[in-house]
Amino acid sequence: MKDEGQNLLVIGAPEHDADAYHLSGFLAPDPVICLRVDGKKYLAVSSLEYGRASKEAPVDELLSYEELELIKLARELKSGAKGYAAAISNLLDRLGTNGSPIVVPAGMAVIYADALRERGLEITPDRQLFDGRRRAKTDEEVSHIEKTQRAIEAACAHAVEVLRESEFGEDNVLQWRGETLTSEILRGEIDVELLRRGCMADGTITAGGSQGADPHNRGSGPLKAEESIILDIFPMDLSTRYYSDMTRTFVKGEPSPELRKIYDAVLESQEAALGMIRAGVNGRDVHGKVSDVLHEHGYKTDKHDSKDGKPLTEGFFHGTGHGVGLELHEAPRVSTADEELIPGDVVSVEPGVYDPKVGGVRIEDLVVVTEDGCRNLTGFPKEFVV
Amino acid sequence: MKDEGQNLLVIGAPEHDADAYHLSGFLAPDPVICLRVDGKKYLAVSSLEYGRASKEAPVDELLSYEELELIKLARELKSGAKGYAAAISNLLDRLGTNGSPIVVPAGMAVIYADALRERGLEITPDRQLFDGRRRAKTDEEVSHIEKTQRAIEAACAHAVEVLRESEFGEDNVLQWRGETLTSEILRGEIDVELLRRGCMADGTITAGGSQGADPHNRGSGPLKAEESIILDIFPMDLSTRYYSDMTRTFVKGEPSPELRKIYDAVLESQEAALGMIRAGVNGRDVHGKVSDVLHEHGYKTDKHDSKDGKPLTEGFFHGTGHGVGLELHEAPRVSTADEELIPGDVVSVEPGVYDPKVGGVRIEDLVVVTEDGCRNLTGFPKEFVV
Numbered sequence: 001m002k003d004e005g006q007n008l009l010v011i012g013a014p015e016h017d018a019d020a021y022h023l024s025g026f027l028a029p030d031p032v033i034c035l036r037v038d039g040k041k042y043l044a045v046s047s048l049e050y051g052r053a054s055k056e057a058p059v060d061e062l063l064s065y066e067e068l069e070l071i072k073l074a075r076e077l078k079s080g081a082k083g084y085a086a087a088i089s090n091l092l093d094r095l096g097t098n099g100s101p102i103v104v105p106a107g108m109a110v111i112y113a114d115a116l117r118e119r120g121l122e123i124t125p126d127r128q129l130f131d132g133r134r135r136a137k138t139d140e141e142v143s144h145i146e147k148t149q150r151a152i153e154a155a156c157a158h159a160v161e162v163l164r165e166s167e168f169g170e171d172n173v174l175q176w177r178g179e180t181l182t183s184e185i186l187r188g189e190i191d192v193e194l195l196r197r198g199c200m201a202d203g204t205i206t207a208g209g210s211q212g213a214d215p216h217n218r219g220s221g222p223l224k225a226e227e228s229i230i231l232d233i234f235p236m237d238l239s240t241r242y243y244s245d246m247t248r249t250f251v252k253g254e255p256s257p258e259l260r261k262i263y264d265a266v267l268e269s270q271e272a273a274l275g276m277i278r279a280g281v282n283g284r285d286v287h288g289k290v291s292d293v294l295h296e297h298g299y300k301t302d303k304h305d306s307k308d309g310k311p312l313t314e315g316f317f318h319g320t321g322h323g324v325g326l327e328l329h330e331a332p333r334v335s336t337a338d339e340e341l342i343p344g345d346v347v348s349v350e351p352g353v354y355d356p357k358v359g360g361v362r363i364e365d366l367v368v369v370t371e372d373g374c375r376n377l378t379g380f381p382k383e384f385v386v
Numbered sequence: 387m388k389d390e391g392q393n394l395l396v397i398g399a400p401e402h403d404a405d406a407y408h409l410s411g412f413l414a415p416d417p418v419i420c421l422r423v424d425g426k427k428y429l430a431v432s433s434l435e436y437g438r439a440s441k442e443a444p445v446d447e448l449l450s451y452e453e454l455e456l457i458k459l460a461r462e463l464k465s466g467a468k469g470y471a472a473a474i475s476n477l478l479d480r481l482g483t484n485g486s487p488i489v490v491p492a493g494m495a496v497i498y499a500d501a502l503r504e505r506g507l508e509i510t511p512d513r514q515l516f517d518g519r520r521r522a523k524t525d526e527e528v529s530h531i532e533k534t535q536r537a538i539e540a541a542c543a544h545a546v547e548v549l550r551e552s553e554f555g556e557d558n559v560l561q562w563r564g565e566t567l568t569s570e571i572l573r574g575e576i577d578v579e580l581l582r583r584g585c586m587a588d589g590t591i592t593a594g595g596s597q598g599a600d601p602h603n604r605g606s607g608p609l610k611a612e613e614s615i616i617l618d619i620f621p622m623d624l625s626t627r628y629y630s631d632m633t634r635t636f637v638k639g640e641p642s643p644e645l646r647k648i649y650d651a652v653l654e655s656q657e658a659a660l661g662m663i664r665a666g667v668n669g670r671d672v673h674g675k676v677s678d679v680l681h682e683h684g685y686k687t688d689k690h691d692s693k694d695g696k697p698l699t700e701g702f703f704h705g706t707g708h709g710v711g712l713e714l715h716e717a718p719r720v721s722t723a724d725e726e727l728i729p730g731d732v733v734s735v736e737p738g739v740y741d742p743k744v745g746g747v748r749i750e751d752l753v754v755v756t757e758d759g760c761r762n763l764t765g766f767p768k769e770f771v772v
Binding site: 052066 | 577
């Protein structure tokens with residue numbers, strides 16, 4: 001993961017490209033060029049961004065697209081990408097480092113990569129290096145994630161209030177403020193609460209009953225009492241651009257003994273995982289422990305029951321967790337993959353058990369890994385019955 | 387722009403990759419592989435998506451990652467990207483077309499491109515071809531854009547109500563419901579209205595006074611009477627994933643004569659552009675006409691006043707418009723670029739004039755290009771004074 005000696009290049013719009021934001025430290029809606037050469041950072045921005053960048057960007061040298069003659073080069077070469085490549089190549093000449101290999105993100109657009117290579121630059125995509133750079137979060141990054149997490153908790157508390165206020169209707173369908181309570185209405189209530197706190201949600205899960213037994217189902221239609229309702233909330237803060245991620249499962253009224261048993265098993269497996277997480281532990285072992293606990297409780301898991309690597313559709317059949325930061329899903333994984341946790345990793349811990357006949361239960365906290373354990377960033381209680 | 391004869395390949399998550407969604411017709415949060423070979427469409431999805439895809443995906447053949455042995459290959463080759471490349475190569479073998487050149491989007495991740503080329507595939511990134519495929523919108527696509535546009539108009543109407551309800555405070559600072567009305571509050575009011583209509587906003591502009599004279603400034607702090615306030619609203623509908631885009635400029639109270647003059651000139655230039663737009667017209671000529679009208683009114687424009695191609699910071703110094711669809715900014719541009727409009731293009735028409743001492747004015751409608759003109763998708767009135 002050590003990358004100090006290498007030269008790095010990212011071309012991307014920092015608001016939508018985590019590597020561009022992380023390397024440059026400058027947030028902008030349009031593409032920037034960020035280079036790190038011999039340990040120094042160079043940032044090139046369009047004239048529209050130059051003024052703000054000169055105040056805000058924590059780089060060693062700021063350049064404008066104009067002085068790089070980016071637009072002129074693109075016009076001459078009849079290609080935006082070739083214009084970028086020429087401008088970058090000229091800059092590297094000036095820095096006296098043209099010819100040294102440069103590492104780029106795995107996701108660099110092929111059109112830039114081709115244009116850079118055409119000019120003789122030796123570029124190597126390296127997902128692990130760029131992922132690794134973003135893994136150990138600074139205190140400031142953790143505080144950004146916690147800010148998003150506080151918004152999630154406020155939104156979840158509001159959703160719980162909605163469930164509490166709801167009444168049993170015909171066939172156990174929940175009624176709220178004179179209307180049938182649907183997944184869509186509950187999702188809207190959550191997402192508006194998030195937005196009021198500056199967070200943007202895309203895909204909030206409010207899935208009840210058999211829908212909740214499919215982890216990819218976001219939920220639609222009426223919600224019912226006595227069925228589990230999964231709320232998985234994972235917005236991004238619009239100002240910091242950091243995500244957080246939390247899941248809670250609720251039931252309005254009395255859960256069946258089968259459902260209660262699932263809830264208790266999932267909670268126990270999560271507590272086992274949380275108790276294991278610390279720097280140096282392998283995510284694979286955490287995931288294995290979760291699987292073992294659920295297996296002991298009689299639930300199927302990929303580890304114990306999958307045949308020929310074919311994933312199950314019942315029981316526990318997804319990863320235990322993933323990194324969270326400028327992207328919702330980033331390194332490391334806490335899964336069957338061999339990945340050792342390091343101090344500063346922010347990972348979700350989200351076991352779940354799914355049974356189309358009984359329902360789904362998932363409980364997810366977010367923790368920051370420390371030398372001797374982890375700090376749970378999630379302050380929301382784990383109550384099943386509302 | 388004709389692409390019928392070519393083989394196409396996209397790897398991407400349709401919810402975040404317009405080409406993946408457009409080629410596959412299937413919306414999913416996780417990466418899919420979509421191939422068009424000899425005019426037939428093949429879609430490969432993970433087992434989690436397979437059931438839904440078999441009902442929804444409008445393709446000739448649906449495959450699962452399992453039957454492509456994607457995970458097994460990735461494990462053997464110790465690389466996700468190499469796993470994808472091997473699976474795609476095997477599939478092309480089966481289809482008897484391995485060896486034919488394949489066109490991919492300009493933005494394909496370099497790590498996939500490298501892995502595909504390593505296996506001997508001849509892939510050519512072609513931005514124009516994929517952009518061209520998405521240009522002429524179908525009636526269904528236009529109706530999606532109109533749905534987003536209706537949400538924008540409801541949100542803008544709400545913002546106008548807020549401005550109308552506001553009162554003059556000290557130093558002309560607007561007061562709303564007992565509080566100072568800030569750009570942040572007004573943006574929140576707009577974004578919540580959008581969300582209530584299923585649309586997600588990221589970057590809504592609510593910029594007043596000198597802030598509105600910088601088109602990149604989203605606006606912050608107190609809004610004032612007698613200053614222009616630019617509202618630029620461009621959300622995406624969370625279910626259809628189509629954007630729309632509208633800008634209106636308002637003033638609470640009496641505008642200065644200079645500001646009124648700017649507003650009238652911008653409106654006149656927009657009307658001139660709207661009157662010109664039809665299939666076969668070059669975007670460069672539309673942009674030129676806007677520049678001419680504003681120049682005649684005494685405002686600086688890049689066309690008439692820029693020196694050495696250096697963009698101005700005052701007057702009219704951005705493009706006249708851009709395509710809108712699955713991306714907020716897509717082909718074609720209506721600018722200095724030589725791009726001819728075609729029937730079905732959906733483009734914004736958004737001239738503006740900016741003067742740090744007087745303020746900024748921008749007026750933006752969205753139109754669909756037809757054989758003999760254009761249909762304006764924007765129904766919101768253009769009133770300056772509220």
